[in-house]
Amino acid sequence: MSWIRRIKRGNQVYLYEVTSIWEDGRPKQKMIQYLGVESDQEKVPKPKTKRMHPERIYPLQSLVAGDVMLLWQIAESLNIVNTIDRYVMGLEDIEGPSPGKYLLSWAINRILDPESATQLDAWVRSTALPDILGMEPTDFTKDAYLRSLDAICSQSRKTGRIQSHIPTIEVELYQRWRQLHPLPVQNPETIAFDLTPIPTYGTECPLIEPGSETHETHLNQLNLSVMTSFFDSYPISHFVHPGSFHSITTVPDLMIRLNDLMTAPGTIVWDRGYTSNAEIGCVEDEGWKLICGVAKRTKEVRDLLSVTEPPVDPYHLVPTQCMHIYAQKVDTPLFGRKGSVVVYLNAERRFREMEARNGMIFKIQQELAELQKTCSRLGRDTVIEKVDRIVPKAYRKFFRISVDDGEKGVSLVWEVNDVARVEAERMDGKYLLYASDPSLSATDVVRIYFEKDYVEKVFRDLKTFEEVAPIRHRRESRVLGVIFVCTLALRLKTALRVMLETEGKKEISAEELLKKLGRVHRVDLQKDTEREIWYTGLQKKTQAVLERIGMRGIFGTNVRET
Incomplete structure (x- = not known):
């Protein structure tokens, strides 16, 4: 005789058909069969569902x-x-x-x-x-x-x-960018402008010329200058120049492109390689303000640096990420212009320059002393030739050297020019900045000038991540086109x-996010007569980042998260 036994596990009641048997003189229950899960009616199992066989799935491709x-x-x-x-x-x-x-x-x-x-x-x-x-x-x-x-x-x-569409395309792309990312209210555009050499193969392109800054000495180069926004590091526009062009010759191209952009005049920040009286006038005549470094080429600049010593105290300190900068505003015109003239001191660089000079002077004295011991046995021309090899051209102003013929042969006499050495020390680690706006403080000028490093990051992206160099195209038009493609990549990033x-x-950085998304594949599957597309390999953390930046639905609903 058999009956139904109810066994509850969790929220379900399971039904079994059992019977009693005698075994070793004791009664025991023996299961005859499993009946299923109990339905709403006690001891009545739910009707069995027909087992569905899964469709046969064939993967077609993974991309x-x-x-x-x-x-x-x-x-x-x-x-x-x-x-x-x-x-x-x-x-x-x-x-x-x-x-x-x-x-x-x-x-x-x-x-x-x-x-x-x-x-x-x-x-x-x-x-x-x-x-x-x-x-x-x-x-x-x-x-x-x-x-x-x-x-x-x-x-x-x-x-x-x-015949190039690139300048007009860049103008429209910039205008579209500013529609999506407008400038702060009442803040005109502040841009950084800089130039970098790009090594190239071949010599057919007229832009390609030998350049002194090419790291790969067996290659020629062209020069690339980029105009970058201070507010969001957007690469506004770029210019390609022959490899022998100096920075200062690129300023007219910059002003023409700024007029094409039809943006309100703001502020331009550039390095000292671009600065001269003519270039400052070119910018200010167009209504733009300028913050720039000034090279030590002119006597006016050298004299100003020599007599100005920024105090090394907390009141003149301008905090930066990697340097100790002390800045002082000087009440004097520069190139006949009344702006903000600032002298700043890099304390660490001053010490390095002084140590390097003293070490070199010491080494030169030792070598001259060794030559002095043997110069009497040498000809005067030979001694002069050896002196020229010992004393580099940049260090000759720090020595007074005489080579004379005497009864006992050639004599070599020298002494250190301490006046020139002290004068050079007064210039160590000091630099001059100029700003068109006379109301800016020394701290403001230095801060804005050093924050132009975002254009250096653009160059680092081009050279390190996008590997723009070396360029292998020969035609000038295609060289220009390839560089434009690289600037498109910069805009996306x-x-x-x-x-x-x-x-x-x-x-998370842009590079890290793209690396994680590179693991997401699109898998095309064939299910009998239907074709489905699934996205696999998306991590939940990555999905959360996509949601935060407004890109939640780019993969649709067929997603397999990991």
Whole structure:
């Protein structure tokens, strides 16, 4: 005889058919079968559901998607593709291939994997970019990218003139940026302007010339100058100059581009390599204010530095991240202009320069003493030649040296010129700054001047992360186009950084976020007759960052978080 036994586990009651048996002289219960979970009616099991067999799933492909999708969304907000296409083709929202799409995909590559630039077409096909851009993977070829470069910048075969859309495109991209990220109320634009050398291969491009600052001595170079916003480090515009150009010769190009931007005159900050009376006048005549370093080339500047000694005390200290700066405002005109003239002292650099000079003078004296012991056996010309090798040209002003013929042979006599040494020490670690606004304090001038290092970070991005150098293109128009692509990449990365810093805090850097998103893949699955797309590898912390910057829905709902 059997009956139903009820066993409760948690919130469920399970039913079993059992019977009694005798075993070893004792009664025991033996389970005959499991009946299921009890329904609303006691001892009546729920009806059994038919077991469903899962659909057969076939993975079709897996593509890198997370990082490229985020950068694409940023580019869409900046209207990069349509801006390029409108100037090049006169159309927007083009279906299929277009120069704007090719150049944007190239810029994304410069951010994520610049080492693959020589295999750009293969890299694009390994990502979700073809689907995002509405193009076929086979559309991405080397010739298509080169044609896109020629579309934005080309050279006339008849006249040899460069025809470039790049300046006007940059103007519109900047205006779009300021629509999305306006300047603080009643604060005009403050920009930093600087120049850096870019090593290149080949000599066919007329921009490529030998330059003294090329780190790779076997390469020639061109010069790249960038105009960057103080408020958000946005790369407003760029210029490409021949490799032999000095900084000071680039200022007229800067003022022309500022007029094209149609922005209200603000403040320009640049290094001392750009500063002369003519360049200051060029800026101030256009209504812009200037904060700049002044080189020690003129006697007026050297005399001013020599007689001014900023006090080393708490009242003249200007805090910086890595230096001890003491600044003093000097009530005197410079180049006949009444602005703010500031002398600042870098205490650490003064000590280093003084130590280096004293050590070199000591070493030269020792070598001259050794030469003095043997000079009587040498000819006068030989002794003079050896003295020239011992005493570098920059240190000859610190010595009074005479080489004379005598009865006992050539004699060498020298002494240290302490007057020149003390005069040089008065210049050690001291520098001159000029500001057009006479109301600025010494602290204000120094602070704004040293905060121009954000343009150095732009150059570091170009050279380190995007690997703009060395440039391997030969045509001038294509060299200009490639550098424009790199500045597009800078604009995308700057926009991402601004998004991450919107709330005044930065939990993760742009590079770290893109690295984490690089693990997110788009997986295409075939389920019998249906095709589904899933995104895998997205971490919850990364998803939280995307939500904070307003990019929550870029992957849709088919997401597998880890």
